[in-house]
C-alpha cells in the first residue's frame with residue numbers, strides 16, 4: 001500500500017485517470033457524495049498573468065460536470081438536503097452539492113443559466129461587506145498590482161525587498177511570495193494596511209474591485225427568490241477567523257448572517273469559512289459555528305462526505321472545481337474521491 005500510495009501521489013490527478021486507479025479507489029473513498037466548491041464561473045480570459053486562476057472555471061467545465069453527474073444518475077441536491085440526509089443517515093443514493101463562495105456577479109451571469117438548464121440547485125456564500133460594496137478582495141488587488149508594476153519594492157519583516165515582475169515566471173513567484181506573506185500577517189488590519197500601501201504605490205483602485213466583481217444586495221434579491229438558490233453566510237469582512245479573538249470570530253459569523261437576513265429577508269442557516277483551510281478554520285471555529293446555530297458549515301479542506309460527516313456538520317470538507325485542472329477526463333476522478341483521498345494521505349476524514 002505504501003509504495004502504491006507514494007506512486008499515486010507522485011503521479012497526480014492526470015495519472016489517476018490514465019491508470020484507472022480512481023476506479024480501484026472509488027469503493028473506499030467515494031463516500032456518500034461530494035460538496036463541490038467554486039468561486040468565479042466565467043469565460044476564459046486572455047491575460048497571461050492569472051495567479052488566481054485556480055479560483056475560476058469556465059462555463060463549459062461546469063456544464064461538463066453537470067452532464068457527468070446527470071449521466072451517472074448522481075443526485076444534485078441543496079445544502080439543506082445534504083444536512084437532512086446526513087442526520088437521517090440516508091445514503092441510499094450518491095449526491096453532489098454545488099457551493100459558490102463570495103457572491104461574484106459572474107455566478108448569476110454564467111453559472112445560474114447552466115444550473116437552470118440542469119435543474120441543479122446551488123448555494124452562494126455571501127460575505128456581507130462584499131454585498132455592501134466595501135469589501136477587500138486583497139488577493140485580486142495583489143494580482144492587479146503585480147500585473148501593473150515593472151518591479152515591486154516592499155518591506156517584509158523590516159527588510160526592504162525588491163521583487164522582479166519582468167517575466168511570467170517572476171510575476172508568479174512574486175505573487176506567491178507576497179500572497180504567502182500577507183496570509184501570515186497577524187491581523188486583517190495588517191493585511192489591509194500593506195495591500196492598501198501597495199495599491200496606492202502602484203496605482204490600483206482597490207475600492208473598485210469589490211463593486212466590479214461582487215453582487216450588491218439589490219442584485220442578490222432576485223437570487224434569494226430563486227428556488228434553485230440558497231444563500232449562505234461567509235462572514236462580514238472575509239477575514240481569517242482563526243486569527244481573530246473569539247468574540248470577533250463569533251461576531252463575524254453571526255452579524256454576517258444577520259446582515260444577509262436583514263437585507264434579503266431569508267433565514268440563513270449555512271456557513272462557509274473564509275479561506276477555510278487549516279490556518280483559517282479549526283476546532284474553535286467549528287464550535288463557534290455550531291454554537292451560533294448554523295446547520296452546516298463548509299471548509300476548503302479537500303474531502304468527500306461520508307456517513308461519519310454527520311458528527312462534523314460544521315467542519316464539512318469540499319471538492320474544489322479548480323481552474324487549473326479543467327480537463328473533463330478528471331471528472332470521474334473527482335467524483336471517485338480518489339483525488340481528495342490522495343491529498344489527505346488516504347484517510348477518509350481529515351479530523352485534525
Ligand SMILES: [Zn+2]
Pocket residue numbers: 101102234238273274275
Ligand atoms: Zn471566500
